[in-house]
Each structure stands twice: as C-alpha cells, then as structure tokens.
Amino acid sequence: MHALVYRGPGQRAWQEVPDPRLEADTDAIVRVDATTICGTDLHILKGDTPEVAPGRILGHEAVGTVEAVGPAVRRVGVGDRVLVSCITSCGTCRYCRQGRYGQCLGGGGWILGHLIDGTQAESVRVPFADTSTYPAPSGVGDEALLMVADILPTGYEVGVRNGCVQPGDSVVVVGAGPIGLSAILSAKLYTPARVIAVDVADNRLEAAKRFGADVTVNDGREDAAAVVQELTGGLGADVAIEAVGVPDTFELCTRLVRPGGHVANVGVHGRPATLHLETLWIRDVTITTGLVDTSSTPMFIELLSGHAIDAAPFVTHHFGLDEFELAYDIFSDAADTGALKVVLARARG
Known part of the structure; x- marks a missing residue:
C-alpha cells in the first residue's frame, strides 16, 4: 500500500510501505476511506515532536471500513463503517476507567501517527479496536464524521x-x-x-x-x-x-x-x-492544559446525527488519497489558501 511517511524535520513522502497486519488479538485493520491533516502533523514536520521517529506514517483521524479483526474484538466486525479516534484507549487502566483516555497507561493515548503508524495511508492498524473506534451512524457523511475524530x-x-x-x-x-x-x-x-x-x-x-x-x-x-x-x-x-x-x-x-x-x-x-x-x-x-480524551465523541456523533451542529463548513479542500503532497502544501499555507480542514478520500467505485 501507499502512505504519507515522515522522513525527518521538513521531509515527507507519499510512498509504498508494507500493508498493516494484526499484531494483537484486540487489533483491527481499517481501510481508510477518508482522512485529513492536523495542525499537529505540521508541528511534527517542524521537528517540534522529537519522539516521532523518521519512517513513521503520520495521521490520527480517519473514517473507514473494517477489513480484519483480531479474535478478541467483539464490538466491530469486517465490513463495518467506523470512525477511527485520534485517541486509542485500552479501556481498563486507571485513566481509561476515569474517561481520561488521552492519558491511557495500557498502551493507548495519542499513539496513531505518533508512536505507531497512523491514518494517512490506504489502511491502518487500530489497537484496542472495541474502545478506539465508533460505529458510523447512517445519515452522517464521511467528511462530517471525520471532524469528530479530533478537532470537535x-x-x-x-x-x-x-x-x-x-x-x-x-x-x-x-x-x-x-x-x-x-x-x-x-x-x-x-x-x-x-x-x-x-x-x-x-x-x-x-x-x-x-x-x-x-x-x-x-x-x-x-x-x-x-x-x-x-x-x-x-x-x-x-x-x-x-x-x-x-x-x-x-x-x-x-x-x-x-x-x-x-x-x-x-x-x-x-x-x-x-x-x-x-x-x-x-x-x-x-x-x-490538556490532551483531548475524546470522552465527548459519542455526544458529538449524536449532535451530528440530530443535525444540532453542522460540521460541513470545516472542510474547505478535497483531494484524492494519492494527493497528500499537494494537500500538505495547501494546508500548511492556510493564511493564503484559506484552508481549514482538507479531506483526502478514496475514490468511490
């Protein structure tokens, strides 16, 4: 598959990489149907986040379709359309039990595109799939739902x-x-x-x-x-x-x-x-100060489903999944381009 790879400060590339594979019984593999770029990704590219190693696939937001699940996954199955949260939750540690998933002690927190390969790719491995993905509601499009992965x-x-x-x-x-x-x-x-x-x-x-x-x-x-x-x-x-x-x-x-x-x-x-x-x-x-916990994600999904808020105006630019280089250029020059959120989507067919 292809993915957007961080090569060190100021360097990135859309390149061929190995397909993700299940590594734990609680994993899922999700085909990325829509993803986006975050301001945090720009900080990484500036070298502000040194724990991100060269070779890492960036990105921590996606809407996609489950392609495979580990034997311990119970809440999502192959073929399900899901929201991949920017925060991964083990669901059982002290902080997760308090709803403070961003501080997860069990191998979660902000790991996608940070400590493990992320969502700016054709597919992504999602650890703790039962507690780190959300079923996509009918009637809410990929782009609107994608805004619930992180920014809202x-x-x-x-x-x-x-x-x-x-x-x-x-x-x-x-x-x-x-x-x-x-x-x-x-x-x-x-x-x-x-x-x-x-x-x-x-x-x-x-x-x-x-x-x-x-x-x-x-x-x-x-x-x-x-x-x-x-x-x-x-x-x-x-x-x-x-x-x-x-x-x-x-x-x-x-x-x-x-x-x-x-x-x-x-x-x-x-x-x-x-x-x-x-x-x-x-x-x-x-x-x-704080890192998002995403404890409010279900609330925002309900607000979108009930048309109580409109997330569509966040999206200003649309690209195909293979147009990451151009999308990064547009997003990083937001003062001139007017970019808010850019969406990169898989071609339908």
Whole structure:
C-alpha cells in the first residue's frame, strides 16, 4: 500500500510501505476511506515532536471500513463503517476507567501517527479496536464524521470544558484555525454572552463569524486587549482559549483574561512560553492544559446525527488519497489558501 511517511524535520513522502497486519488479538485493520491533516502533523514536520521517529506514517483521524479483526474484538466486525479516534484507549487502566483516555497507561493515548503508524495511508492498524473506534451512524457523511475524530472533541474538551464556560460568559478564542473554530462552535452550546475571535488572518476571522463568533479582532491591526476590555466593562474575558501554540498567543491570553477567570491552553507548543507570575499570582487566574480524551465523541456523533451542529463548513479542500503532497502544501499555507480542514478520500467505485 501507499502512505504519507515522515522522513525527518521538513521531509515527507507519499510512498509504498508494507500493508498493516494484526499484531494483537484486540487489533483491527481499517481501510481508510477518508482522512485529513492536523495542525499537529505540521508541528511534527517542524521537528517540534522529537519522539516521532523518521519512517513513521503520520495521521490520527480517519473514517473507514473494517477489513480484519483480531479474535478478541467483539464490538466491530469486517465490513463495518467506523470512525477511527485520534485517541486509542485500552479501556481498563486507571485513566481509561476515569474517561481520561488521552492519558491511557495500557498502551493507548495519542499513539496513531505518533508512536505507531497512523491514518494517512490506504489502511491502518487500530489497537484496542472495541474502545478506539465508533460505529458510523447512517445519515452522517464521511467528511462530517471525520471532524469528530479530533478537532470537535479537542476544541470542546481542552478549550470549552477545561475553561469552564458558563451561560453569560465572555469567551475569547485566540486562533481561528480548525481547533479555534471548534471551540467557538462548542462554546455556543453554553449560551455565552459573547464569543470574541482573535487572529491575524482575515479569512480565518470571516470563518469565525460563520462558526458563531460575535466579534472578531485582527490582532495585527487592532489591540485585542483594548477591544476585550471595552466589551467587558474593563474586566477582561471570563475564559480565554489559546488555540495556536506559540508563546505570544499564550501570553496574550493571560493578558485578556479577567481576575478569577480561566485560561485554557489547547495549542501544541514547540517552544517555551513565559508564565508571568509576577502579574498573575494576585489575579486568581486558573490555567489549564490538556490532551483531548475524546470522552465527548459519542455526544458529538449524536449532535451530528440530530443535525444540532453542522460540521460541513470545516472542510474547505478535497483531494484524492494519492494527493497528500499537494494537500500538505495547501494546508500548511492556510493564511493564503484559506484552508481549514482538507479531506483526502478514496475514490468511490
């Protein structure tokens, strides 16, 4: 088969690789029908994630069809259409029993495209298939369902839920890429008084409006702190969600939040950020970090099935499975291309 292989910082290739095979009784082999590229993949290519070894197949999101299962797999079978989660769960360790699958101690967590071969391929081996895949509901297309593999649970769990968004809150989301847009969309489930989107790209701010942002701020031309202060009567935001992963945006969030508020960091950081405790210590600010657990995945599948949310607007570009090189070029130049999520799909036939 062919797959997108990481060859070291700045190097990638769509190349022939061995077919995946069952390695444990709880494995499944899934034919990839649709997959996508994540901002985390770009961090890997920049060298920000050194534990990813050259030769690794990238990717951690997919919708596909089960081709083979190990003898211990009970909940999915050959021919089933499934969502492959970005987080793998053993289902039995201390953290999995708490629903904190991202911290799995039994061989799971974020492993696809990280510690084992991932989903940017024609097929993928999925460990712990019973607890790491979800049956695809009828009436929900591959593209919409694919948004539940990572970005919707991540924006919600690590941003909105960790940030403790409440009705009537002022919420500022710094970074209007796919994760920031997911945070905006899911924050609206809690009826905040206002959601403010901050970015430096006008096309992403336009997208933020479509996803529910009430106010947008181009921080390259405007003073985001002044705008937030004016909108909140001088207090600052109740919740500031960081969805970029660079020091400047994290530090901006700590300036935008009110005393007693929450800063929820979602972005993947490849460099240290300064924690200004000399000003924060007296302001009762709570700062959270986190890796998505995907405990909210069933909820989002239900919201999609019931047409309570619309995930289709996330997808801006479509490619065939063999067009990964072009797709990466488009996705990595999002400021100019307007790319949000790109979908690579197997040809139907």
